[in-house]
Amino acid sequence: xxxxxxxxxHVPGKPVTVTINGRQCxxxxxxxxxxxxxxxxxxxxxxxxxxxxxxxxACRLCFVEAGKHxxxxxxxxxxxxxxxxxxxxxxxxxxxxxxxxxxxxxxxxAPKSEVIKEMAARYGVTKTRFLKKMETDDPLGGKCVLxxxxxxxxxxxxxxxxxxxxxxxxxxxxxxxxxxxxxDCYGCGACVKVCPTHxxxxxxxxxxxxxxxxxxxRVPLAQCSGCGRYYAPKDLAARTVAALDPPxxxxxxxxxxxxxxxxxxxxxxxxxxxxxxxxx
Amino acid sequence: xxxETEADLKALQAAGLKKLKPDKPRIAVGLATCGAAxxxxxxxxxxxxxxxxxxxxxxxxQTGCIGYCREEPLVNITLPGKPLVILHKVxxxxxxxxxxxxxxxxxxxxxxxxxxxxxxxxxxxxxEYGKGFDAIPxxxxxxxxxxxxxxxLRNAGFIDPGDIGEYFAVGGYGAAWKALHGMEPxxxxxxxxxxGLRGRGGAGFPTGLKWRITRxxxxxxxxxxxxxxxxxxxxxxxxxxxxxxxxxxxxEGMIIGAFAMGLRYGLIYIRSEYPLAIERLGRxxxxxxxxxxxxxxxxxxxxxxxxRIARGAGAFVCGExxxxxxxxxxxxxxxxxxxxxxxxxxxxxxxxxxxxxxVETWCNVPAIVANGSGWYAxxxxxxxxxxxxxxxxxxxxxxGLVEVPLGTPIRTIVFDAGNGGANKKxxxxxxxxxxxxxxxxxxxxxxxxxxxxxxxxxxxxGSGGIVVMDEDTDMVDIARYFTxxxxxxxxxxxxxxxxxxxxTLLLINRxxxxxxxxxxxATLQEVCETIAATSLCGLGQTAPNPVLTTLAYFREEYEAKxxx
Numbered sequence: 092x093x094x095x096x097x098x099x100x101h102v103p104g105k106p107v108t109v110t111i112n113g114r115q116c117x118x119x120x121x122x123x124x125x126x127x128x129x130x131x132x133x134x135x136x137x138x139x140x141x142x143x144x145x146x147x148x149a150c151r152l153c154f155v156e157a158g159k160h161x162x163x164x165x166x167x168x169x170x171x172x173x174x175x176x177x178x179x180x181x182x183x184x185x186x187x188x189x190x191x192x193x194x195x196x197x198x199x200x201a202p203k204s205e206v207i208k209e210m211a212a213r214y215g216v217t218k219t220r221f222l223k224k225m226e227t228d229d230p231l232g233g234k235c236v237l238x239x240x241x242x243x244x245x246x247x248x249x250x251x252x253x254x255x256x257x258x259x260x261x262x263x264x265x266x267x268x269x270x271x272x273x274x275d276c277y278g279c280g281a282c283v284k285v286c287p288t289h290x291x292x293x294x295x296x297x298x299x300x301x302x303x304x305x306x307x308x309r310v311p312l313a314q315c316s317g318c319g320r321y322y323a324p325k326d327l328a329a330r331t332v333a334a335l336d337p338p339x340x341x342x343x344x345x346x347x348x349x350x351x352x353x354x355x356x357x358x359x360x361x362x363x364x365x366x367x368x369x370x371x
Numbered sequence: 372x373x374x375e376t377e378a379d380l381k382a383l384q385a386a387g388l389k390k391l392k393p394d395k396p397r398i399a400v401g402l403a404t405c406g407a408a409x410x411x412x413x414x415x416x417x418x419x420x421x422x423x424x425x426x427x428x429x430x431x432x433q434t435g436c437i438g439y440c441r442e443e444p445l446v447n448i449t450l451p452g453k454p455l456v457i458l459h460k461v462x463x464x465x466x467x468x469x470x471x472x473x474x475x476x477x478x479x480x481x482x483x484x485x486x487x488x489x490x491x492x493x494x495x496x497x498x499e500y501g502k503g504f505d506a507i508p509x510x511x512x513x514x515x516x517x518x519x520x521x522x523x524l525r526n527a528g529f530i531d532p533g534d535i536g537e538y539f540a541v542g543g544y545g546a547a548w549k550a551l552h553g554m555e556p557x558x559x560x561x562x563x564x565x566x567g568l569r570g571r572g573g574a575g576f577p578t579g580l581k582w583r584i585t586r587x588x589x590x591x592x593x594x595x596x597x598x599x600x601x602x603x604x605x606x607x608x609x610x611x612x613x614x615x616x617x618x619x620x621x622x623e624g625m626i627i628g629a630f631a632m633g634l635r636y637g638l639i640y641i642r643s644e645y646p647l648a649i650e651r652l653g654r655x656x657x658x659x660x661x662x663x664x665x666x667x668x669x670x671x672x673x674x675x676x677x678x679r680i681a682r683g684a685g686a687f688v689c690g691e692x693x694x695x696x697x698x699x700x701x702x703x704x705x706x707x708x709x710x711x712x713x714x715x716x717x718x719x720x721x722x723x724x725x726x727x728x729x730v731e732t733w734c735n736v737p738a739i740v741a742n743g744s745g746w747y748a749x750x751x752x753x754x755x756x757x758x759x760x761x762x763x764x765x766x767x768x769x770x771g772l773v774e775v776p777l778g779t780p781i782r783t784i785v786f787d788a789g790n791g792g793a794n795k796k797x798x799x800x801x802x803x804x805x806x807x808x809x810x811x812x813x814x815x816x817x818x819x820x821x822x823x824x825x826x827x828x829x830x831x832x833g834s835g836g837i838v839v840m841d842e843d844t845d846m847v848d849i850a851r852y853f854t855x856x857x858x859x860x861x862x863x864x865x866x867x868x869x870x871x872x873x874x875t876l877l878l879i880n881r882x883x884x885x886x887x888x889x890x891x892x893a894t895l896q897e898v899c900e901t902i903a904a905t906s907l908c909g910l911g912q913t914a915p916n917p918v919l920t921t922l923a924y925f926r927e928e929y930e931a932k933x934x935x
Contacts, residue, residue, distance in 0.1 A: 146708065147707075147708075148707070148708035148865070148907055149864050149865045149866070149907065150865070150866060151865050151866055151867055151905045151906075151907070154905060165904065165905075167708070170708040185904070188901075189900075189901045189904050189905050192871075192897055192898055192901040193866060193867060193901065193905060196866055196867070196870040196871055196874065196898075197866065197870075199870065199874070200866070200870050220894050221870075221874045221877075221898075222874065222877055236866070237863065237864075237866075237869065239864070255703075256703065256705075256863065258863070259686070259688075259860075259861065259862050259863045260858055260859055260860065260861035260862065260863045260868075260869055260872075260873075261858060261861070261863070261869055261870065261872070261873035262863070263863030263869060
């Protein structure tokens with residue numbers, strides 16, 4: 092079952108005005124306050140947010156104080172929906188205090204992550220009082236904060252479900268089932284793309300893509316019949332080509348995007364100038 | 372047969388009464404999990420053999436549990452025309468003497484705990500047993516029972532939970548009949564609202580209002596009604612006993628709810644750790660179908676409603692509503708932020724509006740319908756009406772299930788019913804509400820047990836566990852135990868709960884090892900406050916309560932363990 096907003100048609104909400112830190116922002120009713128803030132360039136820290144997925148509320152960093160008519164409540168901006176007259180303050184004393192503790196927890200959980208260090212420093216947190224997680228053979232290199240974006244991108248956007256959460260509570264980790272190479276992984280790299288702390292390691296080696304963080308899952312790459320370069324995961328390339336409408340001409344199907352572009356351009360030119368531009 | 376007329380119901384009641392109060396002696400052994408655990412099953416077997424040996428005309432049955440755990444195994448004896456007599460601490464060798472006495476028209480008085488000349492089964496039927504045995508104390512004079520008022524455990528320990536006939540005997544399904552045949556759904560919901568019934572799972576949300584929201588949600592009859600039977604607090608077992616001792620009251624409550632909300636699908640989400648409750652519920656559901664109380668055209672009214680059982684796979688967090696729904700749907704039991712709430716158009720089970728109520732909430736419903744909202748609202752305190760079953764455990768003299776009106780002071784429960792500390796030790800505190808609750812010190816024992824007062828004291832009502840601590844209890848260790856429990860049961864989705872609780876536990880371990888400083892105490896306090904303020908679901912938001920309350924009320928115990 093797909094839970095993401097991917098594929099759902101966007102029905103624009105009623106225009107409303109939301110006040111963030113005293114600034115009046117135009118928003119669509121029902122969109123999240125975090126989305127509004129990002130668009131308006133108002134900084135609210137976040138790790139588990141991704142515009143193409145439903146609000147998840149796991150990283151707890153985007154707390155703001157919000158309410159109407161003076162009543163205020165601490166809520167996460169990623170799950171707070173814009174409504175007319177909503178007033179939001181991003182850096183209240185309570186938010187600042189709790190955020191600092193959360194950042195300390197993040198520094199202990201992902202001691203190797205530069206992203207976390209920079210983010211924490213931005214909010215004045217440079218040290219953690221908590222015991223740092225030390226694992227020598229962590230496939231995510233001490234950078235994972237378990238925001239869940241990789242799992243959700245894999246399952247909800249790609250429909251692959253190659254990775255998932257293992258265990259629960261403080262023992263939670265992300266990997267393939269039974270820590271075995273996954274047959275479901277497309278090697279699309281969506282997980283790498285969405286990871287906020289750059290924890291996931293993916294490497295192309297010859298004719299294969301190796302998902303190093305995911306139990307060294309190996310995915311065959313397609314070779315361009317033109318330049319010979321390995322350009323994309325084989326199954327994914329075939330799937331993408333098969334989904335094109337109108338379909339790709341047969342002799343273009345085996346080419347990498349660069350060669351395909353060149354080919355199409357060349358044909359276009361030939362068709363237009365009858366070979367006049369062709370100097371061998 | 373199917374119950375289609377009021378005469379059918381009356382006939383079934385009369386037939387059931389012949390079993391409950393036969394014209395020959397009846398011996399009933401309390402065989403809920405608690406009774407079985409202390410040898411009740413063997414007592415039952417010996418009694419059966421003794422009866423067979425004598426070729427005696429004695430009915431031998433199993434009942435649920437009346438709740439006095441310390442005195443188990445409990446055996447009831449009913450002689451025609453005599454009061455029901457409860458024997459306590461019955462052992463295998465007692466079997467012969469019991470059968471002998473019964474055959475002589477007597478009971479072994481040295482084993483007798485109390486006698487019950489008459490019993491109000493609350494749903495419109497008072498059982499008159501008889502007179503005699505004046506030397507045996509009356510039920511209401513037994514100190515453990517004296518402060519109690521049985522509304523929910525109205526039948527527990529008296530009827531055979533495996534026999535729908537005995538439930539009919541005590542007026543069972545009469546409330547469902549009254550509701551389905553004599554009330555409009557709207558009036559029924561109003562009645563539940565007026566009763567003031569609040570969710571017994573711990574949060575105390577008004578039940579009638581939840582029903583109304585579900586009824587008003589779009590979707591016609593394509594909605595779900597779910598019973599939350601994922602009782603998981605350490606030290607809490609009232610839901611287990613309610614289901615094991617009287618499964619039909621839960622089913623009857625759900626039928627009434629289905630009629631009120633106008634929906635057709637019911638589910639009981641129950642933890643697999645409760646095999647006997649699952650078995651008894653399964654049998655009870657089967658019997659209810661046989662009698663036309665579940666399925667199509669219930670009681671001839673055209674109402675269609677059925678109940679299925681969904682079993683949990685052993686995660687505490689699945690008692691949280693959104694995780695519970697995920698678990699039933701076959702997804703990982705991880706909560707998601709609310710809203711959407713379960714009652715919202717797409718927020719519930721399989722995307723349908725869903726009403727979720729705790730076992731005990733459902734069990735109150737037939738009593739409210741049978742006696743009216745005014746009667747119910749007269750029990751307990753304003754805003755906290757009705758009774759609540761508490762499992763009184765830990766270092767208390769009389770361990771057991773105590774049902775009292777809401778608003779009863781902690782002192783009454785611990786000292787009047789519980790007789791204070793076990794082995795004459797001094798009681799120091801109680802922990803209410805399980806891992807989400809807090810520790811309340813002796814000096815606050817006049818606190819009435821209601822949703823708001825417990826919150827004010829830093830704890831919660833929770834599902835109803837009361838764990839007693841005495842002078843020997845190390846309160847830091849108590850905090851460590853509950854934090855360890857919550858850490859292991861955290862789903863791992865949000866960082867304050869997953870990481871914060873882990874570090875809380877590490878800090879407490881440091882304190883216990885004598886390696887912590889005053890600064891660590893401050894850190895402990897800070898991280899707990901952040902976990903409470905920022906966690907995604909109720910588990911994390913309440914998990915620091917054991918630490919925060921012990922820090923507030925027993926700070927000296929922490930300070931004695933840290934370096935300056």
